[in-house]
Amino acid sequence: LLLAVIPAFCCSNLEGFLEEFADISKEDQIKKLHDLLGPHMLRRLKADVFKNMPAKTELIVRVELSQMQKKYYKFILTRNLEALNSKGGGNQVSLLNIMMDLKKCCNHPYLFPVAAVEAPVLPNGSYDGSSLVKSSGKLMLLQKMLKKLRDEGHRVLIFSQV
Numbered sequence: 737l738l739l740a741v742i743p744a745f746c747c748s749n750l751e752g753f754l755e756e757f758a759d760i761s762k763e764d765q766i767k768k769l770h771d772l773l774g775p776h777m778l779r780r781l782k783a784d785v786f787k788n789m790p791a792k793t794e795l796i797v798r799v800e801l802s803q804m805q806k807k808y809y810k811f812i813l814t815r816n817l818e819a820l821n822s823k824g825g826g827n828q829v830s831l832l833n834i835m836m837d838l839k840k841c842c843n844h845p846y847l848f849p850v851a852a853v854e855a856p857v858l859p860n861g862s863y864d865g866s867s868l869v870k871s872s873g874k875l876m877l878l879q880k881m882l883k884k885l886r887d888e889g890h891r892v893l894i895f896s897q898v
């Protein structure tokens with residue numbers, strides 16, 4: 737999202753963005769980034785919003801992985817076959833790392849630098865938004881859900897954790 741929104745207002749490509757915001761620890765850099773994102777992103781803390789929210793409705797929806805996700809999911813399992821097949825259960829740290837990699841893959845394959853290299857890049861150096869969505873089963877479903885909810889006049893609040 738950041739790379740899809742920022743180029744129109746700040747920098748023409750990723751390198752320009754990284755150069756502009758190289759030292760994000762500086763207060764003025766943080767303020768500038770907040771000012772750029774402000775019109776596009778509502779940033780609130782859960783604690784501030786929670787008191788005015790209706791009761792949570794939780795619905796578990798099974799989502800198919802994209803082709804790219806399937807490819808990397810299989811690669812992760814194949815690469816770690818020995819640790820997964822060990823009779824002693826394998827090293828607990830190793831198994832947790834494998835699980836975290838599988839979880840990252842299920843969220844979005846571009847969370848792996850090797851997969852992000854495969855991402856189509858626009859002439860201005862930013863990622864193609866439609867390719868970002870098509871690479872993740874979750875994002876494809878979210879895009880459909882958001883369109884339907886918007887068309888029906890609903891409001892949506894998304895909390896995200898990586």
